Amino acid sequence: MEAAVFDNLPKKVYIREVGPRDGLQIEPEFVPTEVKAEFIRKLAATGVPHIEITSFVHPKWIPALADGKEIGGMFAEMNGTHTSALVPNMRGLEGAAEAGLKEVSVFMSASESHNKANINRAISESLKMFSELIPAIKKEGMGVIAAISVVCGCPFEGEVPPEKVAEIAGELVSYGADYIMLGDTIGVGTPIQVKRLLEKVMPLHDPQRIGLHLHDTQATALSNVLAGLEMGIACFDGAVGGLGGCPYAPGASGNLPTENLVYLLHGMGIETGIDLDALLEVADWCQRMVGHSLSSNGLRAYLGRKAAKKNAAEKNATGAHG
Amino acid sequence: MEAAVFDNLPKKVYIREVGPRDGLQIEPEFVPTEVKAEFIRKLAATGVPHIEITSFVHPKWIPALADGKEIGGMFAEMNGTHTSALVPNMRGLEGAAEAGLKEVSVFMSASESHNKANINRAISESLKMFSELIPAIKKEGMGVIAAISVVCGCPFEGEVPPEKVAEIAGELVSYGADYIMLGDTIGVGTPIQVKRLLEKVMPLHDPQRIGLHLHDTQATALSNVLAGLEMGIACFDGAVGGLGGCPYAPGASGNLPTENLVYLLHGMGIETGIDLDALLEVADWCQRMVGHSLSSNGLRAYLGRKAAKKNAAEKNATGAHG
Numbered sequence: 001m002e003a004a005v006f007d008n009l010p011k012k013v014y015i016r017e018v019g020p021r022d023g024l025q026i027e028p029e030f031v032p033t034e035v036k037a038e039f040i041r042k043l044a045a046t047g048v049p050h051i052e053i054t055s056f057v058h059p060k061w062i063p064a065l066a067d068g069k070e071i072g073g074m075f076a077e078m079n080g081t082h083t084s085a086l087v088p089n090m091r092g093l094e095g096a097a098e099a100g101l102k103e104v105s106v107f108m109s110a111s112e113s114h115n116k117a118n119i120n121r122a123i124s125e126s127l128k129m130f131s132e133l134i135p136a137i138k139k140e141g142m143g144v145i146a147a148i149s150v151v152c153g154c155p156f157e158g159e160v161p162p163e164k165v166a167e168i169a170g171e172l173v174s175y176g177a178d179y180i181m182l183g184d185t186i187g188v189g190t191p192i193q194v195k196r197l198l199e200k201v202m203p204l205h206d207p208q209r210i211g212l213h214l215h216d217t218q219a220t221a222l223s224n225v226l227a228g229l230e231m232g233i234a235c236f237d238g239a240v241g242g243l244g245g246c247p248y249a250p251g252a253s254g255n256l257p258t259e260n261l262v263y264l265l266h267g268m269g270i271e272t273g274i275d276l277d278a279l280l281e282v283a284d285w286c287q288r289m290v291g292h293s294l295s296s297n298g299l300r301a302y303l304g305r306k307a308a309k310k311n312a313a314e315k316n317a318t319g320a321h322g
Numbered sequence: 323m324e325a326a327v328f329d330n331l332p333k334k335v336y337i338r339e340v341g342p343r344d345g346l347q348i349e350p351e352f353v354p355t356e357v358k359a360e361f362i363r364k365l366a367a368t369g370v371p372h373i374e375i376t377s378f379v380h381p382k383w384i385p386a387l388a389d390g391k392e393i394g395g396m397f398a399e400m401n402g403t404h405t406s407a408l409v410p411n412m413r414g415l416e417g418a419a420e421a422g423l424k425e426v427s428v429f430m431s432a433s434e435s436h437n438k439a440n441i442n443r444a445i446s447e448s449l450k451m452f453s454e455l456i457p458a459i460k461k462e463g464m465g466v467i468a469a470i471s472v473v474c475g476c477p478f479e480g481e482v483p484p485e486k487v488a489e490i491a492g493e494l495v496s497y498g499a500d501y502i503m504l505g506d507t508i509g510v511g512t513p514i515q516v517k518r519l520l521e522k523v524m525p526l527h528d529p530q531r532i533g534l535h536l537h538d539t540q541a542t543a544l545s546n547v548l549a550g551l552e553m554g555i556a557c558f559d560g561a562v563g564g565l566g567g568c569p570y571a572p573g574a575s576g577n578l579p580t581e582n583l584v585y586l587l588h589g590m591g592i593e594t595g596i597d598l599d600a601l602l603e604v605a606d607w608c609q610r611m612v613g614h615s616l617s618s619n620g621l622r623a624y625l626g627r628k629a630a631k632k633n634a635a636e637k638n639a640t641g642a643h644g
Contacts, residue, residue: 005521190585190590191590192328219538219544223547253622260540263540264541264542267511267514295622297539300575301571
């Protein structure tokens with residue numbers, strides 16, 4: 001029975017905080033550059049080991065991150081925190097290199113229709129482009145995180161075969177990608193899909209350099225984390241407060257809230273290096289930054305506990321004087 | 323590697339819908355009896371196999387369920403759906419028996435302070451009471467579901483030792499309890515705790531008659547379901563829409579939303595007998611019933627998809643005419 005109680009889980013997990021990029025990119029209101037900078041500094045202070053700070057995509061496509069150059073320049077190096085930015089093409093790479101970034105991420109989809117809708121290319125065209133872009137990034141001395149989207153399901157095609165994802169992952173590894181991040185972009189995956197996918201992808205690359213990027217659209221994100229941990233995965237993305245969303249279901253939950261991920265991991269005795277209370281404070285601050293409430297269960301519970309404590313303290317104070 | 327991909331999970335899971343009882347009991351506005359009845363009929367129509375319909379607690383304690391007798395009388399028997407009601411004591415049992423119920427649930431806490439706060443008794447006093455109440459229920463020919471609260475953590479004492487929970491479970495089984503429901507009442511548990519707990523409790527009773535009652539306060543509920551499934555548990559409580567809450571953290575998420583549970587299970591190829599879309603419609607209806615929005619991720623995603631479809635249809639219609 002002992003093996004059933006998780007004695008083979010990773011002892012430490014590497015968390016990539018993607019709130020400043022994946023989270024903010026769909027916010028309708030532009031967050032001023034200095035506020036973004038404050039956000040990134042606050043995140044770093046929680047101890048999160050990696051922050052995806054921005055993207056070098058043309059402002060026409062993602063106006064919310066039009067200040068990629070400035071943010072990139074400010075946080076290309078941070079004491080004790082790895083940073084990276086997303087680059088879609090050679091031009092983006094130039095921007096990231098000029099800014100002095102040490103690591104960048106590239107992305108494509110595992111389904112033809114999502115790749116077409118998202119980056120207006122066939123999968124074969126994206127692969128061709130990456131066969132040049134990834135070596136070019138490596139030549140600049142930068143690390144490459146290659147993200148594959150819609151690995152569990154596509155909004156247009158439904159379930160995506162794990163073999164298709166593995167084929168793409170294998171190509172990206174062969175071009176020189178350091179990390180492969182498997183993204184359940186629309187949050188439809190379940191643990192059985194995650195395990196079947198990992199079975200196909202893990203033989204193709206160092207398992208310590210394969211990660212999961214999960215969305216909580218259907219509340220399955222942490223069960224998928226557990227499935228990943230059971231397979232030996234030790235790298236996960238999160239976005240504080242659950243920033244971000246699902247463009248195919250307005251109002252739906254977004255990225256896996258980093259604080260929920262950290263709660264689960266710490267509760268399982270797995271280290272992250274993150275101060276959970278500090279992170280929850282950042283999540284609360286984020287609600288003010290974006291001007292709307294965030295859907296994270298952990299954040300709501302934290303604020304509820306704080307309100308209950310304050311209430312009790314006030315009652316006591318009244319009692320003492322009355 | 324194959325064993326890692328869940329080939330030993332239950333093929334079918336028994337879901338107890340507790341929205342009408344555990345969900346409604348904390349609602350500040352009384353839901354009229356005829357609306358509760360409509361709620362229960364709507365739930366039954368989704369195919370859910372079991373509904374906890376009300377409680378026979380004195381209205382002074384739970385005014386929201388003051389109509390327990392009427393609801394009990396109306397739904398003591400339902401064609402194709404099991405129903406049960408919560409009874410706190412002999413007096414409650416009399417009410418449930420008069421109403422003609424076939425099954426009742428009883429409850430106590432696994433921590434002294436929560437038992438004291440919740441039902442004003444020491445654990446030993448509760449056990450003594452149940453050593454008489456449970457046989458009395460059996461004598462009436464009724465089934466007994468014995469629920470143990472705060473099995474993963476107590477708001478006053480912190481982590482609760484699994485040995486303590488197992489001791490109580492063993493007593494309740496010895497008095498004649500048919501089912502043991504282990505409740506993570508404040509939603510603090512993680513999969514490792516759930517598995518350690520089940521390791522202690524499962525040897526004491528038929529594993530097919532041990533269930534988990536999870537709350538989603540920290541978004542860990544579905545990861546705990548997965549841990550339970552991996553141990554062979556095949557009975558879970560849920561509350562549609564995530565009705566209910568955590569009295570120790572106002573505004574926090576409540577019960578595990580049944581629709582999220584069903585999404586996970588169906589996605590893993592596990593049968594529930596429930597029509598998920600019908601259940602999501604009931605969850606949406608519930609928001610109007612209680613007069614506020616519910617926190618379920620699955621519900622928000624469903625409504626988002628519906629809005630997106632409607633939007634697309636309207637655009638098409640405009641296109642056709644313009």
